[in-house]
Every structure is written in C-alpha cells, then in structure tokens.
Amino acid sequence: MKIHRIDRYRVRLPLRIPFETSYGRLTEKAFDILLVTDELGNQGIGELVPFEQPDYIEETIATARIIIENHLIPLIKDADIHHPKEVSLLFNEVKGNQMAKSSLETAIWDLYAKRNGTSLKTYFNETRTKIPVGVSVGIQTDLAKLIDQINEYVVQGYQRIKLKIRPGYDLKPIDAIRNKFPDILLMVDANSAYTIKDISYLKQLDRYDLAMIEQPFAANDFLDHAQLQKEMQTDICLDENIRTLKDCELAFSLGSCRSINLKIPRVGGITEAMKIVDFCKERDLLVWLGGMFESGVGRALNLQFASQKVFKFPGDISASDRYYYEDILTDPIEIQKGKISVPNGFGIGVSLSQETLLKYGLYDTLFIK
Structure with a gap:
C-alpha cells in the first residue's frame, strides 16, 4: 500500500474531574488524531498522546x-x-x-486491517471479546472524597484500583482505602516521586497487600529499582523506564521489577509492543496495559491489543466517561459488569464523531500526494 494523504485534528478535551499526580494537575487533555489514507481511499486512525509538559517523559505534543x-x-x-x-x-x-x-505506526496498522477487511485483533494471539479493566485514581487530599470516588468505581465494576502517590501522600490514603476496601485489588503509582534514600520508608507499603508499586524511582534508575525490589516483598512495576524491548531485557537481567506497565505509545507502536509481550510471556514476567488519558481512538486500540489472553492483570482501560464529558467516537466505550467489550468492525473498530471533533478540534492537512 502507498500513503496518499495524512490529515490531522488537534483536539483539546476537558476532563470531568481534575487529575493530580506527583507531576502536577491535569484539567484537560490535548491530543492529535491522525488520519492516514492509502491509494485506494482506505483510512487508518492514530492518536498522538504526549502531554504538553516534558514531565512524564521527555517527549511533548x-x-x-x-x-x-x-x-x-x-x-x-x-x-x-x-x-x-x-x-x-x-x-x-x-x-x-x-x-x-506510534501515532503513525498504529494508524497504519488500523489502515492495514481495514484494507484487508478484518479486525485489528486478528493479528494478535489468543484474543477475547471482553476484557476486565481497572481504573487510575489521582491524588485527592480529602480522604472522604477519595473513598467516595473509589466506591463509585467499585460500584461501576472496575476490578482494580490504582492510586497515585507522592511523598506526604502515601501511607495515610492507602491505609484509609484498605480499611474501607480490605479485599480490593489495589496498587499504587509513584510516577518517579521517590529516591533510593526512601527505601526504608517504602518498605512500609509491604503491610498493605498491594498488587504492586509502580515506578517509585526515576526513569533511568534500573539499578536503584533492582535494589528496592530485593528489599521489598511488594512487586515493583516499571513504566517510564520501558521504551524498548532492550529496556525490558535490562530490567529483567538486573531484577529491577516483577511487572511491566506496557504503553503502546511509549514503546513506539504495536510492533515493538508485540516483541515486549512475547519477551514477558517467555520469562513469566507480568505484563499489563497502561493508558495515557487517550480519547476513544487510543482506548479502542488498547482494547484490541489487550484482548490477548496474556494480559491477565486488569489494565488502565476505563470507559469513555471516566475522564471525559464527551468522547470523539460515535459510540463511546462503556463498562459493563467490570468488563469492556472489544470494539467490533474493521481495524480498531470505531468511528469518529465529526460533530465532536469540530467542536473541540482544529483540522489541517499534513501531506497530500
């Protein structure tokens, strides 16, 4: 196939609830929707997801x-x-x-599947039609509101809760959640907020029966994470560290973690993500799918990829209304009894709402043959 045209919508969607992490506070999400058209008129859709500030990783939108x-x-x-x-x-x-x-590579995967008249999940191994999912909860200093928020997600059926933490906001909210929800599958995400000097303090998390602690140290701290994992019973999960298969190989060799948060955009697209999944499966390293506050486009891509049975741990693939008042899809993604259905149809299986795109986005053409 040959690429004949690439168009773009630059979109900003307001969040339903401001989301706070150790990096800062997010009130809206900027992203681009890329439309890649081949010589036959087929069109693939991709999403560009970096944040506006270089605080998660170096890349910005x-x-x-x-x-x-x-x-x-x-x-x-x-x-x-x-x-x-x-x-x-x-x-x-x-x-x-x-x-x-990733924004272009995933659009071309979508284009390829549509060109062949098949769903994207056709190209993955051992897929399912419904996926158990979890939800990520930002820093909420009012503990009563935090508990109410989590209770709402539990009622909606989310099968795993991830709490964002930072120094000064960790043991107290975790303790409150555990007291209220003693049996819930709970993990925490530090977004690199701690250092090797905090090992003794972080070891206190072992008493809360957490599924894992995600990215406690900086994105280049493979050795420090390895030292922490040796001293903690709780599994360490790496996120920002993992950009390529080589990073997974290094983390595994050093013993830096027992779990990988795989984000398709952060590793450059589906091709590298598939290599990482194969590596983790061969070495019995837990791998699960994370999110980047994607619109329905990136969310549908994640659902297609997470349909693989190797993803046993509920990922960060929540429903459209978890973050946004309006999604850019004609049929927003919904949760039912703790699971989300993988979209049917060709490619990633969703259609864009032109009305919403025009309401929140600006359109331009990047390339035309």
Whole structure:
C-alpha cells in the first residue's frame, strides 16, 4: 500500500474531574488524531498522546508534531508498505520520539486491517471479546472524597484500583482505602516521586497487600529499582523506564521489577509492543496495559491489543466517561459488569464523531500526494 494523504485534528478535551499526580494537575487533555489514507481511499486512525509538559517523559505534543511533520512523514510518503511491521524499520533512523512514531505506526496498522477487511485483533494471539479493566485514581487530599470516588468505581465494576502517590501522600490514603476496601485489588503509582534514600520508608507499603508499586524511582534508575525490589516483598512495576524491548531485557537481567506497565505509545507502536509481550510471556514476567488519558481512538486500540489472553492483570482501560464529558467516537466505550467489550468492525473498530471533533478540534492537512 502507498500513503496518499495524512490529515490531522488537534483536539483539546476537558476532563470531568481534575487529575493530580506527583507531576502536577491535569484539567484537560490535548491530543492529535491522525488520519492516514492509502491509494485506494482506505483510512487508518492514530492518536498522538504526549502531554504538553516534558514531565512524564521527555517527549511533548509540540516536539512530537515537529518530528512527525519534518522527519517521519518524509520516511513513509513515498514508501511501498507491504506490512505495518515495516514502518518501525523505516522509522529507525529517527532516534527516540516513540510517541510520535506510534501515532503513525498504529494508524497504519488500523489502515492495514481495514484494507484487508478484518479486525485489528486478528493479528494478535489468543484474543477475547471482553476484557476486565481497572481504573487510575489521582491524588485527592480529602480522604472522604477519595473513598467516595473509589466506591463509585467499585460500584461501576472496575476490578482494580490504582492510586497515585507522592511523598506526604502515601501511607495515610492507602491505609484509609484498605480499611474501607480490605479485599480490593489495589496498587499504587509513584510516577518517579521517590529516591533510593526512601527505601526504608517504602518498605512500609509491604503491610498493605498491594498488587504492586509502580515506578517509585526515576526513569533511568534500573539499578536503584533492582535494589528496592530485593528489599521489598511488594512487586515493583516499571513504566517510564520501558521504551524498548532492550529496556525490558535490562530490567529483567538486573531484577529491577516483577511487572511491566506496557504503553503502546511509549514503546513506539504495536510492533515493538508485540516483541515486549512475547519477551514477558517467555520469562513469566507480568505484563499489563497502561493508558495515557487517550480519547476513544487510543482506548479502542488498547482494547484490541489487550484482548490477548496474556494480559491477565486488569489494565488502565476505563470507559469513555471516566475522564471525559464527551468522547470523539460515535459510540463511546462503556463498562459493563467490570468488563469492556472489544470494539467490533474493521481495524480498531470505531468511528469518529465529526460533530465532536469540530467542536473541540482544529483540522489541517499534513501531506497530500
């Protein structure tokens, strides 16, 4: 197939509830929707998800736009692509910038599946039609409101709760949650808020029967995470550290973690994500799918990928109304009895709401043959 056109919507969606982490407070999410059209008129959809500030990883939505327009599109605009896996090879000469790469690579996977008249999950192993899911809860200093919020998610059926923590906001809210929900599947996410000096303090988390503690140290601290994992009973999960298969290999070799939070955009797309899944499966390393406050486009992609039975731990793939008043899909993603159905249809299986896109987004064309 040949790429004949690439269009874009630059969108900003307000959050229903402000979301606070150790990085800061998020009240709206900016993202781009990329539309990649082939020579037959088939159209693939991808989502560009970096945050506006370089606090999660180095990449931002502004820098990613530059990389896409000036460096990635020139690599594919004249290429004859036989399979989406070739896209990651074409992008190899551009170092890093995984989320920029993923936005185009995943759009081309969607395009490829639509071109072949099949669902994206057809290209994955041992898939399911419904997926158990979890939800991520931001920092909420009013503990009564925090408990009410979690209770609402439990009533909705979410099968795992992830609490964001930071120094000064950790033991007290965890203790409150455990007292109210002693049997809930609970984990915490520190987003690199602690350092190796905090090991003795972090070991206190072992008494709360947590499923895992995610990313306690900085994104380059493989050795420090390994030291922490040796001293803690609770499983350590790496998130920001993992950009490639090589990072998984390093973490496994050093014993830096017992779990991987896999985010498709953070590893450059589906092709690298599949390699990581295979690696984790072969070594009995728990892998689960994380989220980036995606719109329904990225959420549908995650559902297609998470349909694989290897994903036994509930991921961060909540319903559309968890974050947004309005999604950009004609049929928003909904949770039923703790599970979300994998969208049917070709590709990622969803259709865009032009009305919502025009309400919240700006349209332009990046490339046309």
